[in-house]
Amino acid sequence: MEMPFLKKLTNIFNRNASCHAGSNVTIQGLKKLAIVGSPNVGKSAMFNNLTGAYVAVSNYPGTTVEVSRGKTRIEKEEFEVIDTPGMYSLFPITEEERVARSILLKEKPEVVLHIIDAKNLERMLPLTLQLIEAGLPVILDLNIMDEAERAGIKIDVKRLEEELGVPVVATISTTGEGIDTLKKRVGEFVKVRSKKGQI
Amino acid sequence: MNLLKSEARKVRYDETIESPLEKIEALLKSDYLLSKRAIGLLLLQGDTEIQNLVKEREGENYKPIEEVAKEIQSRYRYPLNYVITKSRYEEADKITARVLTLPLEFKISFSERLSRIMMNPITGIPILFIILYFGLYQFVGVFGAQVLVNFFENVIFGEYINPFINNIVAKYIPYILIQGLFAGDYGIITLGVRYAVALILPIVSTFFIAFSIMEDTGYFPRLAMLIDRLFKSIGLSGRAVIPMVLGFGCDTMATMVTRVLETKREKVIATLLLALAIPCSAQLGVILAILSSNPKAFWIWAVVVILIFLAVGYLTSKIMPGEKPSFYMEIPPLRMPILSNVLTKTYTRVEWYFMEVFPLFILASILIWMGQITGLFNLIVKSLEPLVNSIGLPDKAALVFLFGFFRRDYGAAGLYDLQQTGILSGVQLAVSAVTLTLFVPCIAQFSMMVKERGIKTAIGIALFIFPFAFLIGFMLNIILTTIAVLT
Numbered sequence: 001m002e003m004p005f006l007k008k009l010t011n012i013f014n015r016n017a018s019c020h021a022g023s024n025v026t027i028q029g030l031k032k033l034a035i036v037g038s039p040n041v042g043k044s045a046m047f048n049n050l051t052g053a054y055v056a057v058s059n060y061p062g063t064t065v066e067v068s069r070g071k072t073r074i075e076k077e078e079f080e081v082i083d084t085p086g087m088y089s090l091f092p093i094t095e096e097e098r099v100a101r102s103i104l105l106k107e108k109p110e111v112v113l114h115i116i117d118a119k120n121l122e123r124m125l126p127l128t129l130q131l132i133e134a135g136l137p138v139i140l141d142l143n144i145m146d147e148a149e150r151a152g153i154k155i156d157v158k159r160l161e162e163e164l165g166v167p168v169v170a171t172i173s174t175t176g177e178g179i180d181t182l183k184k185r186v187g188e189f190v191k192v193r194s195k196k197g198q199i
Numbered sequence: 200m201n202l203l204k205s206e207a208r209k210v211r212y213d214e215t216i217e218s219p220l221e222k223i224e225a226l227l228k229s230d231y232l233l234s235k236r237a238i239g240l241l242l243l244q245g246d247t248e249i250q251n252l253v254k255e256r257e258g259e260n261y262k263p264i265e266e267v268a269k270e271i272q273s274r275y276r277y278p279l280n281y282v283i284t285k286s287r288y289e290e291a292d293k294i295t296a297r298v299l300t301l302p303l304e305f306k307i308s309f310s311e312r313l314s315r316i317m318m319n320p321i322t323g324i325p326i327l328f329i330i331l332y333f334g335l336y337q338f339v340g341v342f343g344a345q346v347l348v349n350f351f352e353n354v355i356f357g358e359y360i361n362p363f364i365n366n367i368v369a370k371y372i373p374y375i376l377i378q379g380l381f382a383g384d385y386g387i388i389t390l391g392v393r394y395a396v397a398l399i400l401p402i403v404s405t406f407f408i409a410f411s412i413m414e415d416t417g418y419f420p421r422l423a424m425l426i427d428r429l430f431k432s433i434g435l436s437g438r439a440v441i442p443m444v445l446g447f448g449c450d451t452m453a454t455m456v457t458r459v460l461e462t463k464r465e466k467v468i469a470t471l472l473l474a475l476a477i478p479c480s481a482q483l484g485v486i487l488a489i490l491s492s493n494p495k496a497f498w499i500w501a502v503v504v505i506l507i508f509l510a511v512g513y514l515t516s517k518i519m520p521g522e523k524p525s526f527y528m529e530i531p532p533l534r535m536p537i538l539s540n541v542l543t544k545t546y547t548r549v550e551w552y553f554m555e556v557f558p559l560f561i562l563a564s565i566l567i568w569m570g571q572i573t574g575l576f577n578l579i580v581k582s583l584e585p586l587v588n589s590i591g592l593p594d595k596a597a598l599v600f601l602f603g604f605f606r607r608d609y610g611a612a613g614l615y616d617l618q619q620t621g622i623l624s625g626v627q628l629a630v631s632a633v634t635l636t637l638f639v640p641c642i643a644q645f646s647m648m649v650k651e652r653g654i655k656t657a658i659g660i661a662l663f664i665f666p667f668a669f670l671i672g673f674m675l676n677i678i679l680t681t682i683a684v685l686t
Binding site for chain 1: 206207208209210231232233234236237240241244246248252280284287288290291292294295297298299300301302303458459461529531532537540543547
């Protein structure tokens with residue numbers, strides 16, 4: 001009790017004031033799962049859900065200005081989870097989009113989890129198409145399913161999967177619904193890809 | 200389940216794009232992690248980051264690639280970005296049509312209706328004032344800064360902790376010198392811990408509860424829409440609403456969030472305004488508590504600070520060259536906040552804040568104690584006295600300003616103590632509240648300014664603010680004394 005407090009006292013003037021209560025552990029050697037998507041679709045909530053860590057979740061776009069990293073366990077294997085700032089396209093306009101893209105360009109994630117707001121499928125699919133086009137290992141996550149259902153919107157998930165040729169799952173990241181299925185699909189996906197020698 | 204039964208979807212672009220794209224794909228030799236097709240498309244769209252990357256990796260080979268890209272770009276009337284994006288959207292529409300069933304009729308829901316009246320200036324501005332009145336004034340200013348603070352200050356500390364500590368210290372520590380370190384006017388427990396726990400904690404907690412609720416309902420993007428036009432005139436876009444409102448919680452946090460702004464100009468203006476005219480929650484709470492006993496002084500404080508915010512923003516945006524910011528923001532639906540999310544968020548924010556101020560407040564007590572022994576403390580306070588006298592404040596206010604240098608909230612807490620002694624007149628209250636609000640960003644905020652904007656800009660801003668705050672205090676004192684509204 002004594003030591004950390006004293007340490008804190010002496011560190012006050014040395015450290016940079018920072019207030020992001022996120023976790024920023026660097027994890028080496030693990031397979032990576034990068035969470036991408038446009039602003040305010042529930043990326044941070046999904047990150048919290050998968051890792052059990054806590055980064056601030058808000059109902060306004062652009063809350064995540066820094067990249068958070070954490071760990072999750074999928075089918076007995078540990079993954080590093082990366083939460084990225086919102087991006088609309090692979091062709092970046094803002095600083096945040098540049099940060100998000102550079103993760104895809106430099107970190108070689110084994111899974112790119114594209115989270116979209118299920119209510120706005122047609123506005124968000126272009127980025128999915130772009131990620132697929134870039135040869136990235138995309139899994140599409142139709143999030144905020146509860147609001148879509150309440151609005152009377154129905155999505156044929158199976159058909160969408162066939163159309164896109166990538167796995168598609170439906171979730172509600174604020175309550176955690178669908179997360180188990182998501183994890184299962186991620187596990188299968190990685191297994192199939194490593195068999196094919198794509199990893 | 201067969202996972203990857205179908206082939207991954209591929210978007211076909213215009214033939215005029217596809218054939219040069221194939222040519223570029225064939226020319227690219229290096230491995231980029233992204234597919235060559237994606238790299239080629241980004242090159243066609245003129246992505247400078249990718250251009251540099253390819254130039255570096257391909258060396259000599261880059262020239263023919265560039266030529267192909269230039270040739271195709273010249274053939275279109277629109278930027279290629281537009282053409283390519285359009286094809287992708289058409290593809291997305293086709294897919295959507297096959298998998299999506301829309302409801303037969305769209306009802307305009309209650310939340311949609313509420314959302315619209317929040318963004319309409321005629322109804323939106325009254326709603327803003329209602330939110331400010333109940334959320335900020337009643338909940339933070341009255342409930343947090345008065346009811347809770349009173350309880351902690353007068354009951355917990357005043358009746359129990361302080362007498363207890365003073366007693367124990369007097370009994371067991373025979374040296375007056377050491378007694379002063381823990382108890383008495385500036386002791387670690389009687390001043391440092393008391394400021395942190397009894398004053399700052401209740402105010403900051405109530406603020407962050409209110410803030411988190413507003414945040415999770417989705418009110419802020421609507422507020423951004425509502426005041427975008429006003430903000431444009433001070434060189435900011437509606438996007439700046441979020442760092443500005445967050446500034447009312449903690450200016451240090453908010454200075455970091457100015458990253459979300461697009462242009463450098465906008466970032467500098469926002470940083471300046473945060474440092475100058477946005478009081479942090481602790482400051483705001485204490486000021487609301489102090490001035491609530493004197494409504495006229497409160498209105499003078501509010502109007503002066505708002506006018507300075509607008510005037511300084513307007514002038515800076517005139518002086519600083521640069522493009523007008525464009526504004527485009529996703530409006531999320533209005534949602535019922537989830538209690539657990541609000542509470543966790545409030546908790547992590549308060550925890551961060553408290554862990555930051557608590558050691559600092561104790562450190563301040565120790566510094567003051569050392570300063571008192573060496574006589575340095577009194578020397579500094581004495582040298583500040585003419586300065587505070589010049590804006591019409593009594594000698595004792597010098598101490599408050601010295602605290603304020605250290606931390607915004609510490610200064611506010613000092614002002615609270617000073618007002619409790621009842622020696623400040625209405626004019627003095629208004630003047631000291633205004634000057635303390637404008638006056639220096641605290642150490643934490645300043646270091647964040649250095650980190651985000653660079654040392655030159657940060658020092659420039661501080662050098663402007665310090666004399667400016669006192670100049671305004673000086674003028675306000677003269678005006679208020681002359682027109683005698685507060686006597």
